[in-house]
Amino acid sequence: MGRYIVGRLIQALFLLVGVSLLTFTIIQMAPGSFAELVGESQDATVEEKANLSAMYGLDQPVHVQYWRWVQQVARGNFGRSLISGRPVLDMIKERLPATIFLNLISIFFIYLIALPIGIISAVKQYSWFDHIATFTAFLGQAMPTFFFAMLLIYYVALRVEGIPIAGMATIGLDYKDVTFMTWFIDRARYIILPLTVIVLGGLAGLVRFMRASMLDAINQDYIRTARAKGLSERVVIYKHALRNSLLPIVTALGFTFSGLLGGSIVIESIFAWPGVGLLAIQAIFTRDYQVIMAFNMIGAIMLVLGMLIADILYVVVDPRIKY
């Protein structure tokens, strides 16, 4: 087990080196340098542009720039933003709580709602419940998140009093000054729309996945054995089948989390949710390379960690898997 984890960590490290190389290459291929971009808006002379490039080390050969960046990152330093001049890590750190807050609550609700629906769908296969659930899941998978968000804004937020369409909390409302209930209600009012969009978007896939996994478990021989030896249907389904069907769902968790991170870019931009997604969009439009690279790296780190945790959990929950 220990050796397995060490092996996986080394593998993860190689993966991250690959990701950094790829990101770096893509950014290097960009036409129109940072100095050009800033220079244009400031009417800079050729000399000033050259100075600007030299200041950020952008006039160095590619491999020197890459090596410098890697050295920095290894020390936990993602450099300074080319635009605001602030350390990238600080910028991301102050935005991360909002994104994690939104995503964790979303994941909680996605699993809370999707698992029972998927399980019931599988147990009562071809029932009206199953038909409605699978059909709705199908609709949900085809629904673009931004369109759904616009529908919610138009039909709910603009008609119902007290549901704001942008932001995360009332400005000036400090949790130290008010009671917990006031704070909670304020947060709830702001989160309800983005949460609904993310949860309904994520539900569809997980419902189908859970249903398939549960069906797979129900058709196994040990379920027939369990029935044959006279166990009650409840024990057969909810003890024997359910436990085994949850195994693949565990692995999905790692992917869900990093997937939400990418998806939250769109959601955050719609609802002006002050998370990393908004930061990422700004960075992309201003070609703030340091922030873009950091964002790619952090995204990859989260995915790799997610998969690692999923793999380890897999070993924990399934005693048949040995390393």
Added chain:
Amino acid sequence: MTTAQPQVTKPYTGMSTKEETFWSLTWYRFRRHKMAMISLAILLILYTIALIAPYIAPHDPMDIHIGPRFAPPGREFPAGTDRLGRDLYSRLLWGARTSLSVGFVAAGVSIVIGTIVGAAAGYFGGVVDDVLMRICEVIMAIPTFFLLLTVVAIFERSMLNIMLVIGFTTWPSAARLVRGQFLSLREMDYVEAARSIGAKNSRITMWHILPNAMAPIIVSTTLRIGGAILTESSLAFIGLGVTSPPSWGSLLEGGRHTLTVAPWMVMIPGALIFVTILAYNFVGDGLRDALDPRLK
């Protein structure tokens, strides 16, 4: 939906007058999938519209001041007008061209690269497999949408570039799918037989293995087209989509900030995107059932 319908494979003995090829059987099974057939009809209509858009559009999609600003859908302007008085109906017809072509080409690029890489990895195995799969993992480790944003933001935003970028960022999952097929198929007896009579690698992969791996590739291509249309419209929504002529996503984005004044500018393109993706998903599902009845 589709998984909910029991697949009863009728005996085909009654229709032996016609020659039964693989494709005629597939079509026979596909036809029984009601939603897939409706979806196929919708897609055919949409593609026809996309093809003849220049002939049926009443106005130039880029001409401004054709009507009043923000005219609601009515007799003169079936889909209303936008903030510059452009005819939204004509813009939607042209948008079908853009959106559908993006989906088609992007999915094509994705599946072609994926098939070549996956076939090489699965057939040769060993070091080739290791190297190719590590590359796939690296690309898959970056959240797809962000990778896409990075590349789209950096390169010139032409329609061709957006198609290519979507294809280039999504091929690894296709490669893994094809690799899996090739891994199992290369062990088949008929491959051994082909090898024993001296067939070259290129012949074995192209003529013996690939045709047998086609079913999942076709299904995946169908789903990828819908996915690519969705991806382009998400990019467009952030302001990084195809704008001349505008895709459905870009049209929706154009109405994003005037939702209260002109909701039709968001609702109509949004509904079209939704219906198209839904149709592709249904067709993909129908094809999955039809191509391989054992897969359920």
